[in-house]
Amino acid sequence: MEKSTILSVDGLKTVFQTRHGYVDAINDITFTISQGETVAIVGESGSGKSVTALSIMKLLESSGQIASGQVLFNDMNLAELSDRKIRDIRGKQIAMIFQDPMSCLDPLYTIGDQIMEILKIHEDLTPAEADNRVLELLKLVGIPDGETRRNSYPHELSGGQRQRVMIAIALACRPNLLIADEPTTALDVTVQAQILGLLKQLQADFGTSIILVTHDLGVVAEMADRVIVVYSGTVVEQSGVHELFSKPEHPYTEALIRSIPRADTDRTAPLHIIRGSVPGLHEMPSGCRFHPRCDYATEICTQQEPPLFHLESDRSSRCWMKDGSLAKEFQHRLNTDNLDSRHPAPPNDAYTASKKEILLEVHNMQKHFPILKGILSRKVGAVKAVDGVSFEIFKGETLGLVGESGCGKSTTGRLILRLLDITDGEVKYGGINLAEFKGRQLKEQRKKMQIVFQDPYSSLNPRMTIGDIISEPLEIHRIASGSEKIRRAGELLEMVGLSSKDVYKFPHQFSGGQRQRIGIARALATEPELLVCDEAVSALDVSVQAQILNLLKKLQGELALSYLFISHDLNVVKYIADRICVMYLGKIVETADSETLFTNPTHPYTRALLSSVPVPDPTIKKERIILEGDVPNPAKPPSGCAFHTRCEHAKEICKSKIPEFKQMSLGHKVACHLIN
Incomplete structure (x- = not known):
């Protein structure tokens, strides 16, 4: 059964007024999202990811405005709604998780009061019902001891707990669409794994649709159903997540994927780089916006901006390489240039x-x-x-x-x-x-x-x-x-x-x-x-x-x-x-040396860390070791092994005796009672 479309963005263009006049921040952004689907918007900083999300929510600063296009949500064009009407939708039907929870949470109010605020605006609840909902939400997002924690202030919580509070606020009215703007960027891999697992569980329970704004392709591979790649304010590729990673159809997407260091990356070889940087809003090049940084660019790329070519399997790419009439020219370009020679391996012979x-x-x-x-x-x-x-x-x-x-x-x-x-x-x-x-x-x-x-x-x-x-x-x-x-x-x-x-x-x-x-x-x-x-x-x-x-x-x-x-x-x-x-x-x-640590992690904490690392390959499904709770308070550390409070293998000796730092093999040492 085909799922219904919950949001349709068509030809969205957002401009900002500057002293030089109006400049385009995003131009011709078009995509849809269905019920229960996760769509990731990816790209480098300055590519227009967050502006796209803020445009959908109509949360642009005073100098920004939607110049053209439609944002259809339940047959309503959000781009045309007044501030009063859009406020009725924000938080209740569409909610947003912002990147930095510390700057988004009010330091003068308890987290319970801040969750309660959204309920007072959108829900007709008695004080007792609202109070119970706050406790339910804190439990839902995995914050223990809600009775006590609701009276805590943001500075009293860890980064992961603050992000969970942001998610609780976003889910308070059980919205149909959740926009998550870099929700795990500043978090450790263990906390990131907890947050991603929580989002997936909530999506399964409530059928919520998610727009995930991120530059972490490992998170994209794990979470997304479809991917929208943006560059300089325009969509350069759209694809299903498996197809995107197996065969990227735009040089920018390919370069992003190749730039990622992975556990199996050859340490003696250089990482692939994308030369230069995303152009500023006043510095847009003629032709294809990516051509100054593209390894495959030809003359037509410098002169004409390519259209969005629609490919098989509901894919699209904004690249002249997808124009069949130019295939021979690009093939000649690929055959005559050794692209790998542009990125010679850096010498690293100092350490032997x-x-x-x-x-x-x-x-x-x-x-x-x-x-x-x-x-x-x-x-x-x-x-x-x-x-x-x-x-x-x-x-x-x-x-x-x-x-x-x-x-x-x-x-x-x-x-x-x-x-x-x-x-x-x-x-x-x-x-x-x-x-x-x-x-x-x-x-x-x-x-x-x-x-x-x-x-x-x-x-x-x-x-x-x-x-x-x-x-x-x-x-x-x-x-x-x-x-x-x-x-x-x-x-x-x-x-x-x-x-x-x-x-x-x-x-x-x-x-x-x-x-x-x-x-x-x-x-x-x-x-x-x-x-x-x-x-x-x-x-x-x-x-x-x-x-x-x-x-x-x-x-x-x-x-x-x-x-x-x-x-x-x-x-x-x-x-x-x-x-x-x-x-x-x-x-x-x-x-241990890096190769040994990744191939033979011995301490339970090391194994948990490595299992939590997102892999930029949607075909690989890792078995996660989810660490419950946060790092204990260093002012009151646990007795014995400090990790025993979160270790699923902890024994009685772990609670009372500090483990000895033992040598497993040459250069490999571990402090754990489980090691003989």
């Missing part, structure tokens, strides 16, 4: 097993933050953020550090750099204890150790030019001054793939990937030996992520750099890291 020389050694490192109470700031306890961590980093090696948010990864990186003081333990660099360095000695040591932060925009001063930002370390350490430091800044920009002419520009004039390159250039200014990369690619699109990962490997090969690579994206860590440490609640529970 036969030449191991320890650069950094960490032994029993601890960091306890005091818990203070009262006006006299009386110490009543401590948060054990890092609790007895030991590892080493070899020269020219990349060590990956993975785990859920709150496990102590970033704190570990900051302790190594002496950005935080160590409570106990040792950090030795070149055999010398860093605690011995003071004043000028510490300043000199910091030249050898630098950090690349997660958010490249907030870590760059918006009031300084790029030249001044990069050359600031040169001046601080008296390496160069005057015109020499600007010349050196230009050389560093060239090293990371930008132009030396960019020294006079400001951060806002660059894309996210370019800003991250600037952050790397600044980190390299003092010619360090060790870089701490703290979630350095987690906020980037897959295409930009591939560029940065290739760059890091290239620089490592050329400069013999060592990396501590902190991330929650295990596929990325598998690709770039030589060895991996798995961290849980301030302790390392397993360490």
